Amino acid sequence: MAATAAASGVEVSLWLTGDASWMAVPGRAERVELPHAAPLRDLVDAVLATGTVTVCGQCAARRDLSAADLIEGVVVRGAAAFVEEVMAEGVQALVY
Template identity: 55%
Template structure:
């Protein structure tokens, strides 16, 4: 069994290749059977709201909506509390399956035994 993976994506259209890489790796890890926790921070917080995440417009890249769907189905997705608040994203506006949590929860996840953490 692969070790747990925690990914934090901090960008969206401001750095589309990096953002798409984060969603691609998260979905691939879910498909490989890993326990995956994907954190949406910075501009990526918009993906916590259905229909609000920007299309990254990358050729030869999977759709973020599809990749996020894989992670929602087989992993855990969290939007950063402060990032959501700065963007006016209310807890009741996030898509089903996305939780709102802050730095303490993130720190707890990445400090657990055997966890691999990646930041994009």
């Protein structure tokens, strides 16, 4: 969904939570094969090309991940940053 929005010109901020946090670790997204879907790493790269990808701080901590463990361009931020982002003027949050 996020990659499609980014390709459509929408400003996208993708937050990875729970086990999706692993998709920001080099080599991990490439291991996942989903029938009828683009490779996950390609989708993450598409969002990073025009938007942002963030790993939830709590989710990273639970998996012993830091910013140094993630692909270039992905950041780790906490719940307060998420709330601030989604509550900003003119922002629409889409959870799919």
